[in-house]
Amino acid sequence: MFTKFERMTAWRYMRAKRKEGFISVITGFAFTGIALGVATLIIVMSVMNGFKAELLNRILGINGHISIVAAAGFPFTNYKQAVAEIENIEGIELALPIIEKQLLVSSPHAAEGAMVRGITSADILKQKVLRQGVKQIDLAEYDGDVVIVGDKLAKKLGVYVGDEVTLISPNGKITAFGSVPRIKAYTVIGTFNLGMFEYDSNYIFMPLESAQKYFGLKEAATVIDVRLKNDTDLPRMRAVLEKSVGMDAYVYDWKQSNAAFFNAIDVERNVMFLILTLIILVAAFNIITGLIMLVKDKSRDVAVLRTMGATRGMIMRIFFMDGAFIGVVGTFIGVVLGLLFCDNIENIRRLLEKLSGRDLFSAEIYFLSQLPAKVDMTEVTMVVILTLLMAFLATIYPAYRASKFDPAEALRYE
Numbered sequence: 001m002f003t004k005f006e007r008m009t010a011w012r013y014m015r016a017k018r019k020e021g022f023i024s025v026i027t028g029f030a031f032t033g034i035a036l037g038v039a040t041l042i043i044v045m046s047v048m049n050g051f052k053a054e055l056l057n058r059i060l061g062i063n064g065h066i067s068i069v070a071a072a073g074f075p076f077t078n079y080k081q082a083v084a085e086i087e088n089i090e091g092i093e094l095a096l097p098i099i100e101k102q103l104l105v106s107s108p109h110a111a112e113g114a115m116v117r118g119i120t121s122a123d124i125l126k127q128k129v130l131r132q133g134v135k136q137i138d139l140a141e142y143d144g145d146v147v148i149v150g151d152k153l154a155k156k157l158g159v160y161v162g163d164e165v166t167l168i169s170p171n172g173k174i175t176a177f178g179s180v181p182r183i184k185a186y187t188v189i190g191t192f193n194l195g196m197f198e199y200d201s202n203y204i205f206m207p208l209e210s211a212q213k214y215f216g217l218k219e220a221a222t223v224i225d226v227r228l229k230n231d232t233d234l235p236r237m238r239a240v241l242e243k244s245v246g247m248d249a250y251v252y253d254w255k256q257s258n259a260a261f262f263n264a265i266d267v268e269r270n271v272m273f274l275i276l277t278l279i280i281l282v283a284a285f286n287i288i289t290g291l292i293m294l295v296k297d298k299s300r301d302v303a304v305l306r307t308m309g310a311t312r313g314m315i316m317r318i319f320f321m322d323g324a325f326i327g328v329v330g331t332f333i334g335v336v337l338g339l340l341f342c343d344n345i346e347n348i349r350r351l352l353e354k355l356s357g358r359d360l361f362s363a364e365i366y367f368l369s370q371l372p373a374k375v376d377m378t379e380v381t382m383v384v385i386l387t388l389l390m391a392f393l394a395t396i397y398p399a400y401r402a403s404k405f406d407p408a409e410a411l412r413y414e
Helices: 004-014 018-062 079-087 121-125 128-133 152-156 207-216 232-246 259-297 299-307 312-343 346-354 377-403 405-413
Strands: 066-070 090-104 111-118 146-150 164-175 179-190 203-206 223-228 247-255
Touching: 018 128, 018 259, 018 312, 018 377, 066 232, 079 090, 079 223, 079 232, 090 121, 090 152, 090 207, 111 152, 111 207, 121 128, 121 299, 146 152, 146 164, 152 179, 164 207, 179 207, 203 207, 223 232, 232 247, 259 312, 259 377, 299 312, 312 346
Parallel strands: 111 203, 146 179
Antiparallel strands: 066 223, 066 247, 090 111, 090 164, 090 223, 146 203, 164 179
16 A cells, blocks of 8 residues: 555654754654553543442442342241242342341440341352452351451441440330330451442441341341342343232342442543543644644655655655554554553552552542452454544645645745
């Protein structure tokens, strides 16, 4: 497509001489702008993807895809039979009976609101996120009047393994003197870290039987968490479960529970993509500026080439190659920088925090304890195509203008 003469001439024009130093600076800015724009776009999109994926992984690692709650606040007294029937449905991986209630937890040092989840040790081991979160705890001790507390909640309360915490539930016993809160002390046998601030700072796990006794539910559960084998089956499986339970229970999925949150992430991700694309657009205008100045500076050379037999198409291709070179190399450098940054983003975050002495990714604000990044090669390809397209379009006008030079006029004014 491009002749050897055109490639050699284009490469020569790319190497600015001393008197053409300003043109070289503009070209350098164009290179840098393209590279930084592409790298920034890849990094931001990957972080947003990682943030969403990690949050989803944590949420679905602790809660099921679908939750079934007994209607009118009445617990499931036949939950064992219900769990067995649900697990027999094709497409269901697990059905876990749990008791989940809000209450007040206190220690000699502090008091905090918390969510208590009654769950068996066997069901904890069935869930990867929970299993990893409690891997340092001997679950053989998880029986009787014991609890496992989120590590951040334990710090708030100032308690350690072996200490006691007091659970206070407002839904207490009805006596002749009115409702009396339920108050009972439990021993902390360990702390868990699920990697999500919301759970690590608010949740307490206790044996299912202990929760049944404490809340006066006898042999009952308040929620049945259902996990699917395939996420894409969510609408169909929800319809199956709704039909199965009828009016006796409410069925809702994780998308309903977290719809506003994940919609906000998607909107922010799309807006960031549009904003950061403007960086690449500015760099494309730098290519136009640099090439126009290069064309003006090389007008005499163009005139000489034309008189020696070079066609307008050849002149256009020479300058097109210069602009395309800036776009291709800048994009390549940007992709490499972006991927390297994403691969080491957590180490970079820790280094910056160490140098600045500040917490740059607070778990209280961002929910996660680590900065995630998930590279989507489809998005990277889209960024590359978009950048190259803008770079190539930016070269058309300067190259066309160079091809339209009249040799006689150019040599006369020189």
